[in-house]
Structures are given as C-alpha cells and as structure tokens.
Amino acid sequence: MAYYIHSLPGRLRVRSSFIKHYPTQAEALKRRIAALPGVQSVKISSITILYHAHELAADTLLEMFEEAGCLEGALPSRDHSAAAAKAGEVFGKAVFDVFIAKALERSLVSLLAVLKSR
Numbered sequence: 001m002a003y004y005i006h007s008l009p010g011r012l013r014v015r016s017s018f019i020k021h022y023p024t025q026a027e028a029l030k031r032r033i034a035a036l037p038g039v040q041s042v043k044i045s046s047i048t049i050l051y052h053a054h055e056l057a058a059d060t061l062l063e064m065f066e067e068a069g070c071l072e073g074a075l076p077s078r079d080h081s082a083a084a085a086k087a088g089e090v091f092g093k094a095v096f097d098v099f100i101a102k103a104l105e106r107s108l109v110s111l112l113a114v115l116k117s118r
Contacts, residue, residue, distance in 0.1 A: 003015060003071055012049045012061050016047075029047075029064065038052040038054075047065075
C-alpha cells in the first residue's frame with residue numbers, strides 16, 4: 001500500500017491508498033482523530049490534521065493510522081528508532097572527532113612552518 005507522510009509541529013499530512021480503497025474506514029478514522037483533544041480539524045482527501053502540538057504528538061496520530069491499517073508496518077518500532085538515534089549520535093561524534101583532529105593537525109603544521117621560517 002503506497003503512502004506519504006509529512007509532519008510539521010501542529011500539522012500532519014498522510015496520503016495513503018487506504019483512503020481511496022476503504023472510504024468507510026477512512027471516514028471512521030477521521031471521526032476518531034477529530035475526537036482527540038488538541039485536534040483542530042481533519043480533512044480527508046489526503047488526510048490533513050491540524051492540531052495543538054503541545055497537547056498531542058504526531059506519533060500518537062500515526063499510531064492510529066497504523067492501527068486502522070493505513071500504513072501497514074510503515075512506522076518503525078520504538079526499539080529500532082532508539083537504536084538508529086544512538087547510531088546517529090555515535091557517527092556524529094566520530095565525524096566531529098575527525099574534524100577536530102584534522103583542524104588541530106593543520107594548525108600545528110602552520111605553527112611549525114611559521115616557527116621554522118624565523
């Protein structure tokens with residue numbers, strides 16, 4: 001099932017072939033989401049939800065889509081998300097360390113060149 005997700009704080013858009021193929025279930029999902037505290041409006045063509053980001057998380061809404069069968073396994077498990085975040089953190093630190101090492105190396109070479117020319 002094809003889908004597209006775009007999320008900004010307070011606005012979530014989900015396009016899914018589920019909406020076209022299962023309009024009754026899509027309408028039921030719309031009503032369930034509209035009943036959530038913090039939801040300002042819900043439109044179905046592609047489903048666009050405007051909500052108060054301080055009251056409701058996009059993950060909560062996306063879990064409802066998955067429960068309704070709209071996304072069929074599109075959301076990663078929380079364990080995988082945590083592992084991916086940790087891997088990104090480790091990779092970022094490694095890149096930063098290499099950057100600092102190269103910058104210090106170049107500074108030292110420049111300093112030695114200046115001292116040698118005197």
